[in-house]
Amino acid sequence: MTKLLPTSTAGSLPKPSWLAEPEKLWSPWKLEGPALVEAKRDALRVTLAEQEGAGIDIVSDGEQTRQHFVTTFIEHLTGVDFEKRETVKIRDRYEASVPTVVGAVSRDKPVFVEDAKFLRAQTDSPIKWALPGPMTMIDTLYDAHYRSREKLAWEFATILNQEARELEAAGVDIIQFDEPAFNVFFDEVNDWGIATLERAIEGLQCETAVHICYGYGIKANTDWKKTLGSEWRQYERTFPRLQASSIDLVSLECHNSRVPMDLIELLRGKKVMVGAIDVATNTIETPEEVARTLRKALQFVDADKLYPCTNCGMAPLSRDVARGKLKALGAGAAIVRRELSA
Numbered sequence: 348m349t350k351l352l353p354t355s356t357a358g359s360l361p362k363p364s365w366l367a368e369p370e371k372l373w374s375p376w377k378l379e380g381p382a383l384v385e386a387k388r389d390a391l392r393v394t395l396a397e398q399e400g401a402g403i404d405i406v407s408d409g410e411q412t413r414q415h416f417v418t419t420f421i422e423h424l425t426g427v428d429f430e431k432r433e434t435v436k437i438r439d440r441y442e443a444s445v446p447t448v449v450g451a452v453s454r455d456k457p458v459f460v461e462d463a464k465f466l467r468a469q470t471d472s473p474i475k476w477a478l479p480g481p482m483t484m485i486d487t488l489y490d491a492h493y494r495s496r497e498k499l500a501w502e503f504a505t506i507l508n509q510e511a512r513e514l515e516a517a518g519v520d521i522i523q524f525d526e527p528a529f530n531v532f533f534d535e536v537n538d539w540g541i542a543t544l545e546r547a548i549e550g551l552q553c554e555t556a557v558h559i560c561y562g563y564g565i566k567a568n569t570d571w572k573k574t575l576g577s578e579w580r581q582y583e584r585t586f587p588r589l590q591a592s593s594i595d596l597v598s599l600e601c602h603n604s605r606v607p608m609d610l611i612e613l614l615r616g617k618k619v620m621v622g623a624i625d626v627a628t629n630t631i632e633t634p635e636e637v638a639r640t641l642r643k644a645l646q647f648v649d650a651d652k653l654y655p656c657t658n659c660g661m662a663p664l665s666r667d668v669a670r671g672k673l674k675a676l677g678a679g680a681a682i683v684r685r686e687l688s689a
């Protein structure tokens with residue numbers, strides 16, 4: 348990017364009510380067959396127009412074609428039985444009924460490549476595409492086959508690399524891996540989590556990002572945050588290794604969170620997507636609030652490496668609130684951009 352402080356979002360954006368029930372995760376589709384295919388593409392066009400209208404520089408599909416950021420990818424793989432469900436504790440935090448790994452996992456056909464080509468054809472802006480990271484994938488499944496979190500993570504990393512190479516060929520500029528699990532399983536992150544992530548990006552020429560957050564603004568997450576104390580130092584456990592990794596960008600939660608801002612220093616040299624929009628509240632930030640967060644972040648990240656962003660995805664928010672937050676992000680970044688060029 349030649350533009351200073353290029354803005355983007357962490358990933359998901361709300362879906363129109365004609366596509367899926369709003370303000371809900373895993374919301375079922377309202378259409379089926381060819382009508383659903385067409386509706387997803389229309390929704391993608393709308394979300395793209397809203398991002399560009401709000402001054403978002405690096406745009407995405409807003410995850411309009413997927414029900415959930417992890418499960419939709421897994422649904423397209425073989426070796427996972429969605430009928431056979433087990434209750435497991437996700438992120439060591441809340442119980443959920445998840446599908447079972449019943450055999451060797453593989454990707455027999457591309458998952459998001461056609462969607463990415465469609466997005467690419469709609470815009471000249473740089474595009475970012477999100478995929479789940481290996482550790483977050485294994486943490487959203489019951490494994491009755493490999494019976495090893497690490498082994499399954501390596502298998503998924505190989506599969507993700509196949510998908511990522513095709514996304515790159517489709518014209519994606521930044522491929523992002525969502526790893527909220529990196530904020531929970533610190534020993535595993537350092538033992539093999541970052542290594543599997545590097546396997547997933549092997550051979551890519553495009554830029555690569557990892558998104559690590561405190562989750563969507565759902566109750567299980569806000570309850571968990573209340574137990575984390577006055578300072579959230581989780582990033583301290585993983586950033587040193589990430590700084591030494593081959594990942595280009597790190598997307599992190601910042602605004603309204605209790606993450607000490609100086610932890611960003613641990614990433615010095617990397618590009619940092621600083622969360623300047625809180626996704627766990629309906630209150631829309633003012634551009635000045637966004638600017639204040641970015642100015643603070645500039646103490647710990649060089650201006651040419653600061654990428655203003657949202658704390659996490661905005662899928663569970665109302666469209667009005669999400670639109671307001673996108674605009675605030677665009678306007679807040681513009682304030683600081685002007686200050687830097689003055």
Ligand SMILES: [Zn+2]
Nearest residue numbers: 560562659660
């Ligand atoms: Zn997130």
